[in-house]
Amino acid sequence: MAVDPEHVLRAAAALLTRKSTATMDEVARAAGISRATLHRHFAGRDALVRALEALGIAECEAALDAARLDEGTASEAVRRLVGAVEPAAGLLAFLYTENQLFEGEEQHAGWAQIDDRISALFRRGQLSGEFRIDLTPAWLTEALYGLLASGAWLVQSGKGAPKDFQHMIVELLLGGALRREEP
Amino acid sequence: MAVDPEHVLRAAAALLTRKSTATMDEVARAAGISRATLHRHFAGRDALVRALEALGIAECEAALDAARLDEGTASEAVRRLVGAVEPAAGLLAFLYTENQLFEGEEQHAGWAQIDDRISALFRRGQLSGEFRIDLTPAWLTEALYGLLASGAWLVQSGKGAPKDFQHMIVELLLGGALRREEP
């Protein structure tokens, strides 16, 4: 029975999201295949992570496309983006921390492109007067990543409901914790 | 010459913050001692991480004390807290990700206590009408952790200035990205 590489990647993502140090053997088990077969499809752990990275980037790009960042207000676009990226949040959180230990090596060019698209969204909001200008687009982008990871972690640990994911992140990112008189 | 365990811990924290997979040998080198001596003070890598955890908790508690969370408005307390915790942000970011792979094992009770103190601060802000009530204290606490990690990462990667650390985090956490007419 032919193995579906896509399915293997999904299983690997789901496992590594929870246990980033999982063994190749554990990944194989999680995917329901043997270690040998896993190795036939992905040369090694490195190749597997690279493939996951490519998957994460692809999902990110898809979410960016689906969110139509150029349409409507920047706030609406941010809300759509968070909603669209939610299913991939766990995988992204894994890759986010994984990337940080690539130290010397150059990171995948795809990330820079994603950074640019998100930064451009925040910049658009600033230029339209919608967002404050004392917080740099780079920081807002990084903060979005951090909040996505925190949100994914909160949901995964059971301390938050999945249905609140989008609301929690968008409201905090855009509105902040302070109470307002006026919307 | 007697080795100062405190100094060793500081060096280990500084290194592991940047490279979380650093070897015992690398840690020893970073601390300016031999691997044998490192092993005499910390039974193994596990013991070293536990000691770092204790250090991180202690610094967190110290920051919580220094921030005097019960005085003034909750906003002011949050600002003081972020400022006080900044020096330990790197270490905390390391422990934050490290804790997630403790999976089955019970995590150090100290973290729960810290969570409680921070959650209590946000709850105080909500009760006083200062903070909005549609975001749970648990989420605000988790979000603070995420923003601290993102901020530390931004500064460490050179994409942000250390002097902006406190402002970036506090302003985003409390005020959000939206521009306001009124302070």
Next chain:
DNA sequence: CCCGAGTGAGACATCCGTGTCTCATCTGCG
């Protein structure tokens, strides 16, 4: 001065994950 605690350097065994290989089994297709 001498002694002992503490340290550095290195050897050594061990464990764990990895990568490769072989062989038996199974499945789908002609």
Next chain:
DNA sequence: CGCAGATGAGACACGGATGTCTCACTCGGG
């Protein structure tokens, strides 16, 4: 039915990190 390709199970060697041990050196106090 029979074959070819794919899979599962396991053995095996390799490398890296770890933990332990020994031995020589040094520094500081009695």
